[in-house]
Amino acid sequence: MTGTPSESLGQLLADLHATRVATWAPEALKINVDQRRTLVESADRAGFIKAGDTVEPFSVTEVGGDEIGLDGLLADGPAVLIFFRFATCPACNIALPYYDRELWPALRALGASLTAISPQVPDRLADIKLRHDFGFNVASDLGNALGRRFGILYSYDQASRRAGLAAGNFIGDVTGTGTWELPMPTAVVIGQDRVVRYADVSPDWLDRTEAEPVIAAVRALTRAKAA
16 A cells, blocks of 8 residues: 555544543543643653654564664665554554554555564563564564653653552553553654654654654655655
8 A cells, every 4th residue: 555544543543532431430531631631741842853863773672582773674765663552552552553554555665664662571562463463563672772762751640650550550560661661652764874754752642643644754765765
């Protein structure tokens, strides 16, 4: 698929939120909404990775165990990185299949790589790739090293921590990191010169990058190379 994506990720995530409004207890919904609002209001946008930044070499661990380096991702064309939270995150299980349908085929046709990245340890992260049979890389950013470098990390607020612990759901146990830190949903397009050509960081995890602007950024790079 190389044309305009046929569905909206924004609508899919809006449908998820609508289901929660209809089915969640009001106090649980308030904690979720308040955390997302706080992240939007307090985000240090000046610290986010942005177009024009040069990306220094890095490596992440693919869920199969292989180390993937930046040079390898850029070997045949631009590299696209999609940061997500963890394998059982409901919004991630909507977003990544959407990218598999609407983004990955176009990137593959343009000669670009696609890597979905989470801090979750590889043996727990493998579930999402196997369950959806993704053709693209799914990799672990151990210790949130790359997310920290890109300025895209956040921590649970106190209300969310209390609710998680009360439910026996410490996110550090889920991810295997032992911390409350997760990456904000982020899409990054890196040219073969290691310069970022597109970056979109969303403090609200129910507001994620659509496929079309990523495809457009990659297409512009491949056209420039051809010219």
